[in-house]
Amino acid sequence: MTRNARRYHITTFGCQMNKADSERMAGILEDMGFQWSETPDDADLILYNTCTIRDNAEQKVYSYLGRQAKRKQEQPDLTLVVAGCVAQQEGEALLRRVPELDLVMGPQHANRLEDLLEQVFQGNQVVATEPVHIYEDITKPRRDSKITAWVNVIYGCNERCTYCVVPNVRGVEQSRTPEAIRAEMEELGRQGYPEVTLLGQNIDAYGRDLPGSKPDGSHLHTFTDLLYYVHDVPGVERIRFATSHPRYFTERLIRACHELPKVCEHFHIPFQSGNNALLKAMSRGYTREKYLRIIDTIRRYMPDAAISADAIVGFPGETEEQFENTLRLVEEVGFDQLNTAAYSPRPGTPAALWENQLSEEVKSDRLQRLNHLVATKAAERSQRYQNRIEEVLVEDQNPKDPSQVMGRTRTNRLTFFNGDIEALRGKLVKVQITEVRAFSLTGTALEMAIA
Missing domain, CATH: 2.40.50.140 (Nucleic acid-binding proteins)
Structure with a gap:
């Protein structure tokens, strides 16, 4: 079979960042002459873009891989690639577990896919998990939607939340330049995309690593500055962004969202726990009171804004009383949507080693109680429509x-x-x-x- 007729399939697990990475890697594969295949079983190259935030996502990857590894024993020219966060976390260990793999590559290497595959086609098994400076996006993503598009503004994360594996697998913060971001948005406007979502693991950190600072020591580039810089891109009618961190969320950003007509009235600001002692154990860097002040400020400027968030139940050591603090915060804020999860210990994170882990029964019970309250409050919030x-x-x-x-x-x-x-x-x-x-x-x- 000629290289030009080869077909590829990508399965994506996890967050919006992973979806954006998959679109870029699909664009690279199509530039290389590959054609998209709806099903993995018809593909000559299968790429799993993986997530390691929770254990069940990781287990799912292994079960998918097992099926294709068997197929590869009968079809040796099948190319198997694991990209994303499990690849970064496991590295060489993945090859030992699934020797049929051809390429293991961390998220920072997404734009290098062609170079890495060339090494594979020369007969090498390749592991690319070393930290790299992310190349500017010169790739043309194969976007899944014709309506909404992701645009990365910052990669990586410098926070050290004690439960989170992201800094280990996505590396340090690397901001793209405002000019590169605007150029990508202008291209999307020309292509007829009415909506763009600006993405970052911690989008409020945007610009901290870019050269240049003001005389008062503050940053020349902030995410708020970026919004003012890109808000008038022709053709783009709506701008969204995610994910925000309460530690860095400012009134100036809220004011910008209020002033700029294309920026949508929706804020995704994870709070994780409603209890200060747990927030400290999680190394989140803010208090329940600060979080509530942010919500109050948003509602002062935009009473109708939708607010969504993430919350974790069953973090090591969480008492019933501390969990009830989370319930009270949810009651008080009235979220439009809340992504909830029971705590899942992740390799290489401090909290995974603590001895005060809670039982699965307690975690499951708390998750059900929280989800019930979330649905009740969301139904109340919906009434305004x-x-x-x-x-x-x-x-x-x-x-x-x-x-x-x-x-x-x-x-x-x-x-x-x-x-x-x-x-x-x-x-x-x-x-x-x-x-x-x-x-x-x-x-x-x-x-x-x-x-």
Whole structure:
């Protein structure tokens, strides 16, 4: 079979950063002459872009790999690649566990995929997990959506939260230059993408590592400066960003979001725990009180803004009373959405070695109680949409009802309404909300907002 006819398949686990990395690697493979295959079983090159935030994501990778490793014994020309955070964490150990692998590469190496594969095609087994300076994005991603696009603004993370494996696997913070970010957004505007999400593991750290500082010692480039610099890119109608860190979240950033009409009124700010002693044990660098002040400030500027977050239950040593502090914070804030997880010990993190681990039963019980409260509060928050007119960016057909399309409000609420996807995809439509649920809405289209 000629190289040009080769087919590839990518399976992505984990966060938005991983999805963005997969799109860039798909772009590289297509530049190399590979064609996308819907299923891994028809592909000549299979790439698993992995996540190690929780143990079950990691186990899933191994079960997928096992199936393809067997296939490779019958088809020796099959190329198997593991990229992402499990690759970075396990490195050489992955090859010992799955000797059929051809390439193990950490997230910092995504833009080097072609060079690494060339080494593989010369008959080498390659492990690329050493820290590198990330090459500027000259790759053309093969984007999964024609409506919304990710744009990385900063890679890596310098925080040292005691439960988190990200700094070990994604490396130190590396900000892209404002000019490179704007150029990528301008290209997306020309291609007709109405919405861009700016991404960073800790987006508020943007610019700290770029050269130059002000006379008062502060940074020349901050994430807020970046928003002012890119907000008017032609063709891009909506700008979102994630993920924020309460330690660095400023009133100036909130004011910018309020002032800049394209920036959506949705903030994703993980709080992890509602108890100060646990926040300290987690090395989060803020208190419950500071977190609540941030939420109050957002609501002072934008009373209607949607707020989502992440929370962990069952962190080592968490008492029932400390868990109830988390419940009270959720009650007080009333999140639009909350990603919840039971604590899962990760290799190489301090908290994994502590002796005060909680039982799976306690973690499971607390997770259920928290999820019940989250759904109740989200349903209450949803009530504000009843009968309102919302601007919805149409993304796709409703998979459960082909007569409906679906998209998101500026506050990131999933919304369904009757319409023809071919006519409406990528359009901003005014929709009157007729039905509210905890995490989604249904409505009736009134008219096109923007043709």
